[in-house]
Amino acid sequence: MSRFSLFRVEFSRLLRSPSCWLSTALTSLGLLGGFSYQGSTTMASMYLAQQLRSATLVGTVVFSIFTLYELSRVERNRTDAITDSIISPQRLASVRLLGILCASLLTTFLTAALYLPYAAWKLGGVFSLSDYLAGFLLFLLPALCFSALLSASCYQIMRRADVSFLAVLLFLILSRSNPFQNKFLWQWCLPMLPALSDDFSNVLVFRTAAYSRLVWLLFFLGLWLLSLLCVRRYGKGFLGSFLQGLRQGMLPALAVLLFSLGGILWTSQPFFDNSPVDWMAVQEIDHTQEGLSLLGTQVEIRAVSDWVGRMDGFATFQIQNTTGREQPLYFSLNTGYQVSRVIANGVDIPFEDLEDDLIKRRTLRCTLPAEERVALRVEYGGVPQLWNISQTMLSGDLVSREEVQLNGTAFSPVPDLLIAGDTIPFQAQITLRDNLTPVASGFPSQFLRNNGDGTATWMLQDRGVNSMTVFAADYVKVDINGGGMAIEFYYSQKHQQQMTALGAIDALEAAIRYCTEHYGMRAFPEDRPFKIIQTTEFLFGGFAKQNISVISEASFTANNLSNPEKGASGAEVLAHEIIHQWWGLGAQLMDPEDPYWTDEGITTYTTYRLMKKERGQDYADQHYLDIWERDIAHNQNNFYIRHPEYLGALPEEYRVQLESETQSIMWYSGYARMFARAAELLGGDEALDQVLSHLYQNGGTEMPPYITQQDFLDASGLTKEDLGLA
Amino acid sequence: MRKIFYYQCRRLLCNKLFWGLLAVILWYSREVLYGTVIRGVCNTAPFSPWSFGYYLTFLLPFLCAAELFFLSFYTSPAERRVEVLASATPVSPRHYSFSRWGALAVGTGLLTLLILLMAGAFYARMFRWDSFGELLAPAVFVLVPALLFFLGAGWFLGNLRHVLLYPLIALPFLCAYLPLPRWLDPVGGRFFLTYPLELGVLDPGFSLPPDVLWGRVGLSTLGLLLLFLTRKKRG
Numbered sequence: 001m002s003r004f005s006l007f008r009v010e011f012s013r014l015l016r017s018p019s020c021w022l023s024t025a026l027t028s029l030g031l032l033g034g035f036s037y038q039g040s041t042t043m044a045s046m047y048l049a050q051q052l053r054s055a056t057l058v059g060t061v062v063f064s065i066f067t068l069y070e071l072s073r074v075e076r077n078r079t080d081a082i083t084d085s086i087i088s089p090q091r092l093a094s095v096r097l098l099g100i101l102c103a104s105l106l107t108t109f110l111t112a113a114l115y116l117p118y119a120a121w122k123l124g125g126v127f128s129l130s131d132y133l134a135g136f137l138l139f140l141l142p143a144l145c146f147s148a149l150l151s152a153s154c155y156q157i158m159r160r161a162d163v164s165f166l167a168v169l170l171f172l173i174l175s176r177s178n179p180f181q182n183k184f185l186w187q188w189c190l191p192m193l194p195a196l197s198d199d200f201s202n203v204l205v206f207r208t209a210a211y212s213r214l215v216w217l218l219f220f221l222g223l224w225l226l227s228l229l230c231v232r233r234y235g236k237g238f239l240g241s242f243l244q245g246l247r248q249g250m251l252p253a254l255a256v257l258l259f260s261l262g263g264i265l266w267t268s269q270p271f272f273d274n275s276p277v278d279w280m281a282v283q284e285i286d287h288t289q290e291g292l293s294l295l296g297t298q299v300e301i302r303a304v305s306d307w308v309g310r311m312d313g314f315a316t317f318q319i320q321n322t323t324g325r326e327q328p329l330y331f332s333l334n335t336g337y338q339v340s341r342v343i344a345n346g347v348d349i350p351f352e353d354l355e356d357d358l359i360k361r362r363t364l365r366c367t368l369p370a371e372e373r374v375a376l377r378v379e380y381g382g383v384p385q386l387w388n389i390s391q392t393m394l395s396g397d398l399v400s401r402e403e404v405q406l407n408g409t410a411f412s413p414v415p416d417l418l419i420a421g422d423t424i425p426f427q428a429q430i431t432l433r434d435n436l437t438p439v440a441s442g443f444p445s446q447f448l449r450n451n452g453d454g455t456a457t458w459m460l461q462d463r464g465v466n467s468m469t470v471f472a473a474d475y476v477k478v479d480i481n482g483g484g485m486a487i488e489f490y491y492s493q494k495h496q497q498q499m500t501a502l503g504a505i506d507a508l509e510a511a512i513r514y515c516t517e518h519y520g521m522r523a524f525p526e527d528r529p530f531k532i533i534q535t536t537e538f539l540f541g542g543f544a545k546q547n548i549s550v551i552s553e554a555s556f557t558a559n560n561l562s563n564p565e566k567g568a569s570g571a572e573v574l575a576h577e578i579i580h581q582w583w584g585l586g587a588q589l590m591d592p593e594d595p596y597w598t599d600e601g602i603t604t605y606t607t608y609r610l611m612k613k614e615r616g617q618d619y620a621d622q623h624y625l626d627i628w629e630r631d632i633a634h635n636q637n638n639f640y641i642r643h644p645e646y647l648g649a650l651p652e653e654y655r656v657q658l659e660s661e662t663q664s665i666m667w668y669s670g671y672a673r674m675f676a677r678a679a680e681l682l683g684g685d686e687a688l689d690q691v692l693s694h695l696y697q698n699g700g701t702e703m704p705p706y707i708t709q710q711d712f713l714d715a716s717g718l719t720k721e722d723l724g725l726a
Numbered sequence: 727m728r729k730i731f732y733y734q735c736r737r738l739l740c741n742k743l744f745w746g747l748l749a750v751i752l753w754y755s756r757e758v759l760y761g762t763v764i765r766g767v768c769n770t771a772p773f774s775p776w777s778f779g780y781y782l783t784f785l786l787p788f789l790c791a792a793e794l795f796f797l798s799f800y801t802s803p804a805e806r807r808v809e810v811l812a813s814a815t816p817v818s819p820r821h822y823s824f825s826r827w828g829a830l831a832v833g834t835g836l837l838t839l840l841i842l843l844m845a846g847a848f849y850a851r852m853f854r855w856d857s858f859g860e861l862l863a864p865a866v867f868v869l870v871p872a873l874l875f876f877l878g879a880g881w882f883l884g885n886l887r888h889v890l891l892y893p894l895i896a897l898p899f900l901c902a903y904l905p906l907p908r909w910l911d912p913v914g915g916r917f918f919l920t921y922p923l924e925l926g927v928l929d930p931g932f933s934l935p936p937d938v939l940w941g942r943v944g945l946s947t948l949g950l951l952l953l954f955l956t957r958k959k960r961g
Contacts, residue, residue, distance in 0.1 A: 166895070634769070640765075
């Protein structure tokens with residue numbers, strides 16, 4: 001019988017076998033497990049990501065049992081002597097596996113088809129057929145195939161179905177247990193799927209999943225080919241059959257080739273940088289020096305996504321060198337980019353990559369000529385990388401068809417130079433797909449031209465800066481009432497109906513009104529308005545920078561906005577990021593003697609006050625004061641905090657984690673509680689508001705314009721002892 | 727009798743499965759110790775009875791799986807066929823049975839001992855801590871009832887139908903994901919993560935609430951009862 005005829009017979013047999021249909025049914029039922037988890041925010045996470053996760057895990061286990069059941073059938077029934085005399089056992093093993101792989105394909109399509117109407121109905125306007133299919137084809141289908149491949153390999157090596165199943169189960173547990181669960185390449189069964197966005201791009205989830213699938217496909221195929229050599233033949237045992245199999249030089253050579261290719265892909269993954277584990281201990285060196293200053297920046301980039309999300313461009317820096325000598329110049333760039341040329345005043349100059357990856361950026365060095373005015377052009381391009389710590393979140397810069405997000409060094413190289421004044425120009429021309437509207441820090445974006453090839457070019461401008469943050473998506477802009485300030489709110493077109501219905505704009509206005517009334521106006525010039533930008537779920541919260549406050553789409557979902565019980569983890573992120581425009585950008589808290597004295601404490605406290613005003617004392621106490629107390633107590637009770645003599649026993653990774661947890665708790669909860677205590681000691685919230693308003697309006701005096709801890713103590717008349725800071 | 731016992735031990739221990747399980751258990755216990763236990767649970771020291779008990783709950787499913795795999799040697803259809811021959815030999819059935827149970831106890835006991843030794847070496851090396859007597863109570867609390875229960879349940883189900891042993895092997899692994907009340911959980915991982923905090927003091931001594939204590943007693947009794955019932959049925 002030819003291989004094809006054998007396959008036809010085997011697959012027809014599988015289609016008639018109850019075990020095949022039982023496996024299909026159980027895998028499809030695995031979707032239901034996704035409904036038991038309540039923690040998701042976006043609709044796509046709630047009705048697609050969770051179901052995919054659950055079905056993938058269930059399907060992996062089910063298909064392992066199914067494969068082992070089918071492969072051991074001949075041995076179980078003791079008919080192997082008969083079949084081996086008719087057909088080569090190796091050929092039979094490959095045909096059986098092919099039949100099971102086809103069954104997994106059938107299972108995937110049936111499961112996807114069954115769930116499609118419900119998913120489309122629940123997701124409504126945000127349903128994306130391409131994301132839906134990509135989810136099933138990249139998560140469920142490979143998981144079933146890998147499970148079959150791995151189970152078949154184990155069975156061919158060990159010839160024990162129970163032990164093979166245990167091995168598969170162990171490998172699954174291993175990939176999802178502590179040392180490996182945060183590493184995306186280790187997830188052979190279920191790649192990282194932290195969430196799915198409703199309004200923005202999910203391409204990073206699919207890109208990392210596809211890459212991980214490719215790596216594991218090579219490994220599993222290699223393993224299966226090796227295991228094929230162990231298929232028992234001529235009445236021989238494991239070793240005899242293996243040695244017999246080795247005579248077929250092609251199979252082992254192909255297996256080695258597949259393993260090597262997988263290894264190469266594993267080590268050269270393009271998504272995450274190589275930041276050190278103890279990133280907090282890295283001392284960043286300030287390379288700025290007197291006599292070298294930045295007079296202006298022009299950038300031209302093209303971020304029109306191909307399938308890997310590449311961007312290319314160049315930046316020209318106008319630099320003044322008054323030292324009269326050649327000077328080293330350092331600039332930072334995203335770790336995913338390569339610099340192709342550095343040209344100073346029209347002449348190519350050498351440059352060096354210092355390969356000092358730290359939080360998705362690294363430093364390059366070149367030598368500036370001794371001339372007083374230097375036009376330095378840096379040509380660069382690549383796929384922006386993410387910080388390796390964010391492998392579970394897939395959060396960061398991105399170029400895709402539906403969304404572009406480029407922040408700081410992912411937008412253009414950032415030279416380590418003094419900025420010569422607040423008026424130096426920063427101009428950028430960005431070419432994007434014509435369905436995207438860019439929103440950048442600085443002045444409003446200007447449309448320049450439609451290039452006629454599905455792309456459009458925009459002009460972005462700012463002044464007094466050396467970097468820029470750009471978000472591009474299918475944005476809609478609304479002007480909102482900000483007590484006399486120009487405020488622009490940008491959100492995805494897909495969210496247009498929900499945005500007003502859920503009262504998101506009211507929530508934004510309430511935060512702005514509160515800050516204006518209590519601390520004073522936040523002065524934004526007409527040409528550089530305050531921009532609030534809705535962005536992807538993968539941001540997990542938000543941030544504020546220059547004149548923009550960026551807030552994740554999770555804060556605008558029905559689930560968050562209509563559920564006040566979610567407290568500070570829900571819609572109030574909105575308020576927090578707005579308040580940062582006052583505390584953090586309008587006025588800054590910093591103290592060289594206390595690393596925990598930052599804007600986060602006062603911003604968290606102000607969010608608490610806003611919620612106290614909007615939702616009452618009980619709500620605010622329950623969701624803020626009680627949580628601060630709990631977090632602080634938890635941190636203080638930590639064994640290693642109480643017994644620092646044992647800290648040396650902790651591996652570096654956990655020491656950094658503990659330090660980072662302590663820092664985060666002190667930033668947010670520690671100092672927020674201190675402000676609450678200050679209000680009590682001063683005799684009420686209004687008295688503290690007066691102190692804060694004074695500091696906001698006038699800035700600090702000890703280290704102007706920053707407000708230090710001493711400035712606060714002086715303004716309030718309290719002491720460190722009063723506030724428990726001594 | 728001694729010869730049969732040695733033979734049974736050799737059968738269980740000089741086996742790829744035993745060495746495979748041993749390697750996995752050693753590797754996993756190291757990962758749990760250096761990855762999880764080192765941070766301590768519920769703000770207690772990594773060498774507190776609570777952290778140690780939590781460590782054991784990670785390894786317990788593997789120990790139970792090993793125990794059930796050893797048991798599967800005695801309940802397999804092939805073994806049943808051999809039993810007919812064995813019963814025709816002049817060896818006392820009671821002695822034969824004791825030798826098999828003894829070998830199973832040696833296999834499981836060796837793996838348990840290695841797990842305990844790994845923890846002991848970890849505490850001594852990392853924290854210069856050697857008050858191992860304090861760890862006896864959590865070790866008994868975690869290991870004895872669960873191993874007894876799975877032995878009894880495995881013997882009972884394996885005698886009903888050999889294949890029923892396999893879902894039972896998965897059960898201790900699944901317990902971590904099932905919403906079981908703490909008195910019913912044969913593994914008890916969640917108990918170690920929550921109960922010390924409920925006590926409301928820092929570094930609490932090891933103690934058990936009555937429901938959990940009775941749950942463990944019940945689990946042990948059930949295991950023994952199933953063993954006894956099966957023995958009677960086979961007899």
